[in-house]
Amino acid sequence: MNADRPKKKKIVKTIQIDLDKCNGCRACEMACSTFHARPRYASNNPARSRVRVLFDPLRDLYVPVYAGDYAPAECCGRDRYTIEGKTYDECGFCRASCPSRDLFKEPDSGLPLKCDMCQEDPELKEPMCVQWCITDALTYVEREEEVEEENAAQPEELETGLEALADKFGLEKIAEAVARLAAARKG
Amino acid sequence: MRYAETGFQLEIDLSRGNIERVETDPRLTELHLGGLGTNARLLWDRVPPEIDPLSPDNVLIFSAGLLCGTQATGANRTIVSAISPQTRLMAFSMMGGFFAPELKYAGYDKIVLRGRTPELAYLFIHDGRVEIRDARHLAGKGALETAECLKRELKDPNVQVAAIGLAGEHRVYFASIEHARSSASRAGLGAVMGSKNLKAIAVRGTRDVAVARPAEFMELCREVLRYIQWRRDNPVKGVPAILAGIGSPQEMAIHDEEWHTTNFAWGNARHRRKDFWTQENEERWRRSQEQAVERLISCYNCPMKCGAIVRYPALGVSKYMMKCYSKLTYVMGAMLDDLDFGFRIAGRAQEYGVDAYTTPQVMAFAMELLEAGILTPADVAGMPEDREEKFFWLLDRIVRREGIGEVLADGVYWAARRIGRGAEAFDHNTIKKHEQIPIKLGMLNPIYFIMYATGEKINITQIEGQMPQMPFETRQEREEFVRDWIQVPHERFKDYFLNWEPRGERAFPHYPPPEATCEIVEWQEMMHYLDDSLGLCAGLSSFPIKPPYHIHNLPPLVSAATGIDFDEDSLWKAANRNRTLVRAVNNRLGLRRKDEKPPEDHWKKRFPELEARLLETYYRYKGWNAEGVPTRDTLARLDLDDVAEDLLRRGILREEAPAAAEA
Numbered sequence: 001m002n003a004d005r006p007k008k009k010k011i012v013k014t015i016q017i018d019l020d021k022c023n024g025c026r027a028c029e030m031a032c033s034t035f036h037a038r039p040r041y042a043s044n045n046p047a048r049s050r051v052r053v054l055f056d057p058l059r060d061l062y063v064p065v066y067a068g069d070y071a072p073a074e075c076c077g078r079d080r081y082t083i084e085g086k087t088y089d090e091c092g093f094c095r096a097s098c099p100s101r102d103l104f105k106e107p108d109s110g111l112p113l114k115c116d117m118c119q120e121d122p123e124l125k126e127p128m129c130v131q132w133c134i135t136d137a138l139t140y141v142e143r144e145e146e147v148e149e150e151n152a153a154q155p156e157e158l159e160t161g162l163e164a165l166a167d168k169f170g171l172e173k174i175a176e177a178v179a180r181l182a183a184a185r186k187g
Numbered sequence: 188m189r190y191a192e193t194g195f196q197l198e199i200d201l202s203r204g205n206i207e208r209v210e211t212d213p214r215l216t217e218l219h220l221g222g223l224g225t226n227a228r229l230l231w232d233r234v235p236p237e238i239d240p241l242s243p244d245n246v247l248i249f250s251a252g253l254l255c256g257t258q259a260t261g262a263n264r265t266i267v268s269a270i271s272p273q274t275r276l277m278a279f280s281m282m283g284g285f286f287a288p289e290l291k292y293a294g295y296d297k298i299v300l301r302g303r304t305p306e307l308a309y310l311f312i313h314d315g316r317v318e319i320r321d322a323r324h325l326a327g328k329g330a331l332e333t334a335e336c337l338k339r340e341l342k343d344p345n346v347q348v349a350a351i352g353l354a355g356e357h358r359v360y361f362a363s364i365e366h367a368r369s370s371a372s373r374a375g376l377g378a379v380m381g382s383k384n385l386k387a388i389a390v391r392g393t394r395d396v397a398v399a400r401p402a403e404f405m406e407l408c409r410e411v412l413r414y415i416q417w418r419r420d421n422p423v424k425g426v427p428a429i430l431a432g433i434g435s436p437q438e439m440a441i442h443d444e445e446w447h448t449t450n451f452a453w454g455n456a457r458h459r460r461k462d463f464w465t466q467e468n469e470e471r472w473r474r475s476q477e478q479a480v481e482r483l484i485s486c487y488n489c490p491m492k493c494g495a496i497v498r499y500p501a502l503g504v505s506k507y508m509m510k511c512y513s514k515l516t517y518v519m520g521a522m523l524d525d526l527d528f529g530f531r532i533a534g535r536a537q538e539y540g541v542d543a544y545t546t547p548q549v550m551a552f553a554m555e556l557l558e559a560g561i562l563t564p565a566d567v568a569g570m571p572e573d574r575e576e577k578f579f580w581l582l583d584r585i586v587r588r589e590g591i592g593e594v595l596a597d598g599v600y601w602a603a604r605r606i607g608r609g610a611e612a613f614d615h616n617t618i619k620k621h622e623q624i625p626i627k628l629g630m631l632n633p634i635y636f637i638m639y640a641t642g643e644k645i646n647i648t649q650i651e652g653q654m655p656q657m658p659f660e661t662r663q664e665r666e667e668f669v670r671d672w673i674q675v676p677h678e679r680f681k682d683y684f685l686n687w688e689p690r691g692e693r694a695f696p697h698y699p700p701p702e703a704t705c706e707i708v709e710w711q712e713m714m715h716y717l718d719d720s721l722g723l724c725a726g727l728s729s730f731p732i733k734p735p736y737h738i739h740n741l742p743p744l745v746s747a748a749t750g751i752d753f754d755e756d757s758l759w760k761a762a763n764r765n766r767t768l769v770r771a772v773n774n775r776l777g778l779r780r781k782d783e784k785p786p787e788d789h790w791k792k793r794f795p796e797l798e799a800r801l802l803e804t805y806y807r808y809k810g811w812n813a814e815g816v817p818t819r820d821t822l823a824r825l826d827l828d829d830v831a832e833d834l835l836r837r838g839i840l841r842e843e844a845p846a847a848a849e850a
């Protein structure tokens with residue numbers, strides 16, 4: 001492989017999810033939504049959470065799903081999981097904020113939400129959702145890994161949001177709106 | 188800006204199809220907090236005592252508690268209130284699960300329903316969108332089944348549904364309203380919903396619930412969670428396993444039922460089976476439970492897992508959700524030894540939507556009438572031979588009001604009077620026309636005497652808590668117990684407990700003395716009234732021993748959440764105001780001292796003089812007159828002057844009414 005490329009140590013932050021321990025209480029949603037409220041903790045609204053518990057006890061579904069990347073279009077193919085003889089919904093375990101469903105979107109703006117691992121300065125000892133899951137369905141581990149230097153950074157929240165807006169309205173419209181807003185601010 | 192609450196309620200006239208979103212008066216929050224308190228205010232203001240509870244004039248309220256939907260653990264109770272068709276008094280029943288928070292996220296604190304839709308309908312609420320929709324296709328469907336249908340129909344697995352089953356549709360006096368793993372069961376609220384032709388309410392919300400002082404509130408919530416975690420790992424010593432933890436009694440997790448099966452009465456609340464818990468029965472029950480319980484589940488934002496998914500394919504039971512005690516009530520009512528029967532019949536009963544306390548007792552009462560020849564074989568023509576099948580058969584008739592079920596559907600009190608021929612003598616376990624938990628004990632317990640007699644909830648399990656039910660054997664054990672008893676409102680409560688002996692002079696019935704008894708009763712009551720107004724689960728607050736929420740941490744929590752400053756005195760006063768207002772609603776509906784009687788056979792050893800003194804001391808302690816009606820002064824002190832005036836105008840209070848037994 002590319003032995004001569006420079007390597008870098010990186011901390012991989014992982015939330016381990018033990019589905020057998022999940023009781024469907026949605027405390028993790030509460031913790032996430034209130035942590036990201038502005039001002040912090042000022043409100044609670046599961047619709048703004050970056051983790052959602054897919055919960056359907058009569059169908060054995062108890063799955064905390066974390067918001068992943070934004071997908072501009074819905075998938076062409078779908079996955080269907082069968083676990084222990086039970087078949088789960090096509091979109092059941094998908095992390096994407098995608099046009100086919102209202103999961104992981106800000107309720108007001110429709111902008112996509114993404115788990116940011118509670119990035120914070122100083123760093124939290126554990127992500128909020130893990131702290132509030134005292135049944136240990138969620139636990140937090142950090143491990144060190146070597147990665148190649150040039151690994152592109154994930155798009156920041158702002159970028160993800162812009163991308164979504166662009167898909168919805170087209171770049172030009174957004175540029176116009178930004179110009180208009182900027183002009184209005186200046187007075 | 189309103190904090191913790193949304194400040195809006197939905198007012199819906201089902202007859203006219205009129206829907207309004209009404210802003211509420213913030214002053215009412217200061218006075219009554221929310222939930223039960225503001226429900227009582229609405230019923231007082233809007234429902235005159237003359238109405239028929241099953242007519243369109245009755246008002247049915249679904250209310251979230253004040254803290255529901257905030258970050259506070261276990262703040263998820265929906266408080267459902269109306270005038271009860273069974274007791275003809277105010278009914279209020281609390282259900283857990285996910286409904287109340289969702290209602291708050293949709294932007295409402297309450298749904299206030301009056302009238303009756305011409306055809307079976309359901310209510311759909313999605314944020315600002317509120318619709319009364321046709322539900323004729325749901326007629327006759329089970330309560331859980333209805334919820335499933337609506338989720339599919341609305342294409343949204345996240346809607347929260349409260350629904351009635353067949354029993355509610357047929358206005359059975361003990362029909363429940365079912366939601367997920369919870370229900371509002373007592374006193375026939377499902378029948379009131381049925382009388383309004385309302386099959387279900389489906390709600391979905393995506394809005395914020397804000398709190399006034401975020402950082403402070405969150406820190407207090409964290410402390411509560413930490414205590415829950417600690418308490419979960421440190422059960423109370425010296426009490427039966429089922430009472431040692433927090434949450435609702437852990438019926439789904441614990442299979443040891445020695446305490447319930449040997450202390451509670453079986454059949455129509457008559458037979459003790461002190462030898463029931465043999466090794467063989469224990470082993471069988473453990474196996475049944477392990478097979479049936481698939482997973483333990485919680486209500487919204489709570490780690491306690493008091494409910495379970497029950498699955499028993501071998502018995503042909505399709506999956507349902509069960510909470511605490513219903514696994515036992517049918518088995519014990521039917522006098523059967525097999526817990527499998529409990530899991531089977533509870534599933535069907537839940538789809539029908541009936542109260543799991545009342546229903547088995549009504550059926551056991553019918554069986555006794557049959558054995559006594561008061562009901563004849565002709566009355567139950569077609570009843571199967573097998574004892575288990577008999578109970579399924581009765582249940583099927585009751586929820587459809589068919590044959591004998593027509594009469595039984597009114598509950599023990601009314602059925603006994605309709606049947607006559609001496610059936611009244613078999614109505615021996617009701618208070619205020621409502622079936623009580625089946626317990627028959629030896630020595631009069633003064634604390635429970637007052638709670639049974641005067642409890643407005645009419646049902647003991649939702650009044651008791653905080654204080655161990657029995658004294659501990661040795662002084663040393665008692666000292667150990669009080670060491671970390673931070674929940675007491677005052678240090679003197681520790682002395683009451685320390686000095687309480689199992690035998691001798693400082694034992695039942697003369698200890699605790701009447702004054703101390705009143706204080707203990709008031710403490711237990713006030714915690715329940717706080718929970719029911721704030722929407723907290725009793726299992727984390729008023730019900731267990733040493734709970735996470737108590738009178739010392741609730742004032743700062745409520746203050747930080749709402750921005751309205753409460754201290755211990757003013758919060759206690761608000762709870763007392765709510766308790767007194769519920770009493771006044773009931774006084775106006777006819778409640779008086781003569782109704783405040785525990786069943787004759789509740790204790791073997793009774794003390795009529797002491798009991799009279801206890802009742803009078805309690806009335807005086809509460810500032811009520813000799814008839815159990817709050818005096819004008821008491822009402823004025825609690826800012827309920829308009830209530831006093833109404834009671835005076837109706838002659839229920841008289842100007843010069845003397846305080847109880849002061850002569």
Ligand code: SF4
Nearest residue numbers: 022023025026028133
């Ligand atoms: S907090 Fe934990 S137990 Fe509760 S829903 Fe989330 S993952 Fe499951």
Ligand code: SF4
Nearest residue numbers: 032115117118127129
């Ligand atoms: S890690 Fe943080 S951002 Fe991600 S879901 Fe949990 S609480 Fe939300």
Ligand code: SF4
Nearest residue numbers: 434486489491493724
């Ligand atoms: S303690 Fe039990 S009943 Fe109460 S909210 Fe928690 S899970 Fe529900």
